[in-house]
Structure formats: structure tokens, C-alpha cells
Amino acid sequence: MGQSSSSLTPEMAAQIKTKVDEIIASHDVVVFSKSHCPYCTMAKKLLEQLEANAFVVELDSLSDGRAIQDYLQELTGQRTVPNIFIKQKHIGGNDSLQALNKRNELKPLL
Numbered sequence: 051m052g053q054s055s056s057s058l059t060p061e062m063a064a065q066i067k068t069k070v071d072e073i074i075a076s077h078d079v080v081v082f083s084k085s086h087c088p089y090c091t092m093a094k095k096l097l098e099q100l101e102a103n104a105f106v107v108e109l110d111s112l113s114d115g116r117a118i119q120d121y122l123q124e125l126t127g128q129r130t131v132p133n134i135f136i137k138q139k140h141i142g143g144n145d146s147l148q149a150l151n152k153r154n155e156l157k158p159l160l
């Protein structure tokens with residue numbers, strides 16, 4: 051899945067940071083996902099049901115996916131996918147998303 055951030059030059063690491071920060075800033079709902087991850091499928095399905103129009107980044111289909119995952123860990127403390135943001139706020143993974151929905155607190159965020 052490509053380079054991890056430990057093998058990146060400072061310039062490449064800065065580019066990854068800029069790219070990820072821009073994705074989060076420019077979309078209301080962002081899911082960093084992997085295409086074969088069942089938790090990602092559950093999260094994407096719920097967001098679809100709520101017509102959230104999520105911007106999905108499938109890390110396993112990107113050459114810099116691993117470096118993005120490393121940066122997400124640095125940014126959020128979370129390494130697993132899905133890694134979800136709503137209106138620039140870090141939500142967490144599928145567990146957190148489903149829990150918000152069960153408490154009827156997800157829809158108002160969208």
C-alpha cells in the first residue's frame with residue numbers, strides 16, 4: 051500500500067498533511083476507509099441511509115494510503131479505519147458513529 055510516513059522526506063510528509071487537512075476542511079462528511087473493511091462498510095451504509103453524501107477515501111487504493119493513515123494517527127490518535135470526520139470534527143470509528151446514531155445525535159450533526 052505504499053510508503054509509511056517514516057520513510058517520507060519532510061516535503062512529502064508536509065504534502066500528505068496538506069492533502070488530508072484540505073480533504074477534511076472541504077467536505078462536511080469524510081470517511082477514511084479501506085475497501086475490504088467490514089466496519090467501513092457499516093459506517094458508509096449508515097451514512098448513505100442518512101443521505102450524508104460522505105466523501106470516501108479508500109486508503110488501500112492509494113499509493114500514499116499508508117502515509118495518510120500514519121498522518122491520521124498523528125492527527126487523531128486513531129490508526130484504525132474507518133476514521134470519520136463530520137464538519138471538521140473527529141468522530142472516531144464505526145463504533146462511535148453507530149453509538150451517536152443510537153442516541154439520535156448523528157442526524158443533527160449532518
Ligand SMILES: N[C@@H](CCC(=O)N[C@@H](CS)C(=O)NCC(=O)O)C(=O)O
Binds near residue numbers: 142144
Ligand atoms: N472498533 C473499530 C474497529 C475498526 C477496525 O478494527 N478496523 C480495521 C480494519 S477492518 C483496521 O483498521 N485495521 C488496521 C488497518 O487496517 O490498518 C471501529 O468501530 O471502527
